[in-house]
Amino acid sequence: MARALRRRLGVLAVCLAALCLCLPGGAAAAERKAVGVYELKRGDFSIRVTNWGATLMSVILPDSRGNLGDVVLGYDTVAEYVNGTAYFGGLIGRVANRIAGARFTLDGKAYRLYRNDGNNSLHGGHRGFSKVIWTVKEHVGGGDSPYITLYYHSFDGEQGFPGDLDVYVTYQLSAPHVLSVRMNATALSRATPVNLAHHAYWNLAGHGTGDILGEKVQLFASRYTPVDAASLIPTGAVAPVAGTPYDLRTPATVGARVADLLRRGVTGFDTNYAVDGWRASSPSPLSSPQLLRVAIVRDGASGRSMELWADQPGVQFYTSNGLAGERGKAGKVYGRYGALCLETQGFPDAVNHPNFPSQIVRPGQVYKHNMVFKFSF
Numbered sequence: 001m002a003r004a005l006r007r008r009l010g011v012l013a014v015c016l017a018a019l020c021l022c023l024p025g026g027a028a029a030a031e032r033k034a035v036g037v038y039e040l041k042r043g044d045f046s047i048r049v050t051n052w053g054a055t056l057m058s059v060i061l062p063d064s065r066g067n068l069g070d071v072v073l074g075y076d077t078v079a080e081y082v083n084g085t086a087y088f089g090g091l092i093g094r095v096a097n098r099i100a101g102a103r104f105t106l107d108g109k110a111y112r113l114y115r116n117d118g119n120n121s122l123h124g125g126h127r128g129f130s131k132v133i134w135t136v137k138e139h140v141g142g143g144d145s146p147y148i149t150l151y152y153h154s155f156d157g158e159q160g161f162p163g164d165l166d167v168y169v170t171y172q173l174s175a176p177h178v179l180s181v182r183m184n185a186t187a188l189s190r191a192t193p194v195n196l197a198h199h200a201y202w203n204l205a206g207h208g209t210g211d212i213l214g215e216k217v218q219l220f221a222s223r224y225t226p227v228d229a230a231s232l233i234p235t236g237a238v239a240p241v242a243g244t245p246y247d248l249r250t251p252a253t254v255g256a257r258v259a260d261l262l263r264r265g266v267t268g269f270d271t272n273y274a275v276d277g278w279r280a281s282s283p284s285p286l287s288s289p290q291l292l293r294v295a296i297v298r299d300g301a302s303g304r305s306m307e308l309w310a311d312q313p314g315v316q317f318y319t320s321n322g323l324a325g326e327r328g329k330a331g332k333v334y335g336r337y338g339a340l341c342l343e344t345q346g347f348p349d350a351v352n353h354p355n356f357p358s359q360i361v362r363p364g365q366v367y368k369h370n371m372v373f374k375f376s377f
Helices: 002-007 078-083 254-262
Strands: 020-022 030-032 037-042 045-050 055-062 068-070 090-092 103-106 109-112 135-140 147-154 165-174 178-187 197-199 216-219 270-274 292-298 305-310 314-318 341-345 366-376
Touching: 037 135, 037 147, 037 165, 045 165, 197 341, 216 314, 292 314, 292 341, 305 341
Parallel strands: none
Antiparallel strands: 020 030, 037 045, 045 055, 055 068, 090 197, 103 109, 135 147, 147 165, 165 178, 178 366, 216 292, 270 314, 292 305, 305 366, 314 341
């Protein structure tokens, strides 16, 4: 399978002519749009991306013995992503994570959003950015720095959010084994909250090889945002991790820390951390002026390591607590703790917590979010 993937360059011949999206406003008509799968390849390092949800479908790279493996969970076909509910590899927006009560007030006006997580809005609503078709603006499949840039126009009122928004994401490979994800969004007409996130599920041993409880994780974060246990909405506090199972400032085995949480009645990590050293920059007030080291993940069996750098104030560490019998690529079945997510982001529900870093983008302002994944083996 890996050999076949290595031979593919450029656009893979995957077009779903029957794929339709309902037009806004409840219109009975539907428009048909082609959805493709695109490959970026640099030597023994390659990824696949689809313009359905600007989704990262695969990341293939060697292990310490030179064997190639795919280290992200996902599906074989775009149709499965259309029907999937796990957000595998998706570009999340307009606002990632949860908004309490699916509502907020901005500049004196109350806004109500689509509820898709109990009474809350999650990951932009039932049809967030991971559930729409993006436009491929540029695609260079090979060479020293292959890349793909995708674009989506989010209309005023989409899922309840105010204002038109132009959104871009670029995936790029560079030496030696570096994956960059660059996101930006420009508010065109009204002030709006923006919090984009990339929702890859990582298993450095290879997707479908089992759980990630044996992998070691280090987070460069001394504080986290505690949540209400029932709703997973932040309480508004930003608390020190010292003395808690959430302290990952030194490398720790995921399984040992999950066991600590289980003794407290918590099934695993689904936790936003405040990244150490973050401060807002100008003229992009929502990002840091420099990339900060966020996390290091190491898998002893494969010898693979991943180092994450980004410019956002927070990172959601998730240990796939909700996965259960999800059939993925090559017929593999993904279960609980089958992967981990490191989603750099603004703080969850920031629009309802004035003490959290603001996520409000005003007309003419540009939101920026940059992530760099550095792999070694």
